[in-house]
Amino acid sequence: MDEHTAPGLAFLGPPGSYSHQCAVERFEDSVWYAAQSAITDVFHAVSAEVPFAVIPQENSTYGSVVDTYDSLRSPEAGQSVFVRGELTLSVKHCLVVRSGVKLEDVRRVMSHEQALGQCSRFLSEHLPGVTRTKVPSTSAAASAVLCCGEGTDEPESAAICSAHCASLFDGLEILRHDIQDEASNTTRFYILAKSLDAPLPGSSKQPRRQRALIRVGNQVKLQREYEPPSTSHSTRIITSTLLTTFGCPPLRIDRRPSLNDIPFDDVYFLEVGDLTLPVTAATIKNCEEEWLQRLQNGVEGINAAGGEATILGVW
Ligand SMILES: O=C(O)C(=O)Cc1ccccc1
Known part of the structure; x- marks a missing residue:
């Protein structure tokens, strides 16, 4: 297209x-x-x-x-x-080299940090002591391998990427298949x-919306000079009210340092979803409206408690 x-x-x-x-x-x-x-x-x-x-x-x-x-x-x-x-x-990973390069020649393995992490046991067992280098993506690693080794200033290198990816670049060979630590x-x-509700392309059936991602941080004006991490405001909000805020338990919680430049001020990401809402074709619109209202109420509750909640998405 x-x-x-x-x-x-x-x-x-x-x-x-x-x-x-x-x-x-x-x-x-x-x-x-x-x-x-x-x-x-x-x-x-x-x-x-x-x-x-x-x-x-x-x-x-x-x-x-x-x-x-x-x-x-x-x-x-x-x-x-x-x-x-x-x-x-x-995700099934392969170890990929320039055609003709042997496992024992490899001095460096390049990939996205996720792929290096997902193959960590294989790397320790089969390439012990070999440098692991993070690059922006598995396909960037595949392409970089072609510029390494004999006749270049770069050490002989392997990439971790998919078999499909290896097939897109001339001059690459798969040394090992299925090198991920877990088969699953x-x-x-x-x-x-860009829009919270415009239809997505490519699929005529839009699934009903019953999940959301909410970010919960601190209102910076409420943050005192320095609070130890366990008592920071967003931590207290999360631990005390979360199970009831949206009327359903969170499906996942992630935490990262906030952008507020206050030590140990964190921002939380909550994925919430009520998979129990009884939905039929006739009630789908009402269910969606009820769900959006529940999200809005939860966000207002968090903000009233001194947090700063934002709906990052609904699907
Ligand atoms: O680098 C890629 O290919 C990505 O899309 C990121 C990634 C890396 C490893 C597993 C899944 C996604």
Whole structure:
């Protein structure tokens, strides 16, 4: 799909990354794809021209994707960029080298930090003492491997990426398949959009909305000089009221340092969802309205208690 007939979707490039694979599986040719060179760039690319994005959020082996939560701390989140959906992808990693290079020749392994973390046992067992170098994406690692080794200033290197990614670059060879530590290795992605409620492209059926991501921080004016982390205001709000605030327990809680430049001032990310709402085609609209009202009430409750809550997305 070209730029004149379809909306743009930003992803962590170059093509061949897991983000790309996941986005193409969901959006096919309903969008044109705008490759970005870092996760924070993907987040900030969301705009009138590129109204959608896909970013990795969490991995079943290695946990939260830090750059994604750091982007969600920014003021644009919940203002001009919203979380509008989730996708999951089964992730099978390969060890990839320039054709002809042997395992014993490899002096450096490059990949996205998530991929290095997801293959940590394999690396310790099969490439002990070999330098592990973080690069912005698995596909950036695959492309970089071609510029390493004999005749260059770079040490002979391997990349961790998917088999599909390896097939996109001439001159690469897969040395090992399935090197992830856990066979069930799965990554969850967020779909981002410029609008909180405009329909997403590519799928005629819009799922009913029953999930949300809420950011809870401190009101800076209420923050005293220095409070030890365990008593910070947002921590107290989270631990004392969370189970009741939205009328359902949170499905996940993440925490990152706030952008307030106050030591140990944290911001929390709560995914909430009520999977018990009885929904039929006839009641879907009412359920959605009730859910949005519950979210709004919860946010007001947190703000009244001295927190600063923002709805970052609903899906
Ligand atoms: O680097 C990529 O390919 C990404 O899309 C990030 C990532 C890395 C490892 C597993 C899942 C997503």
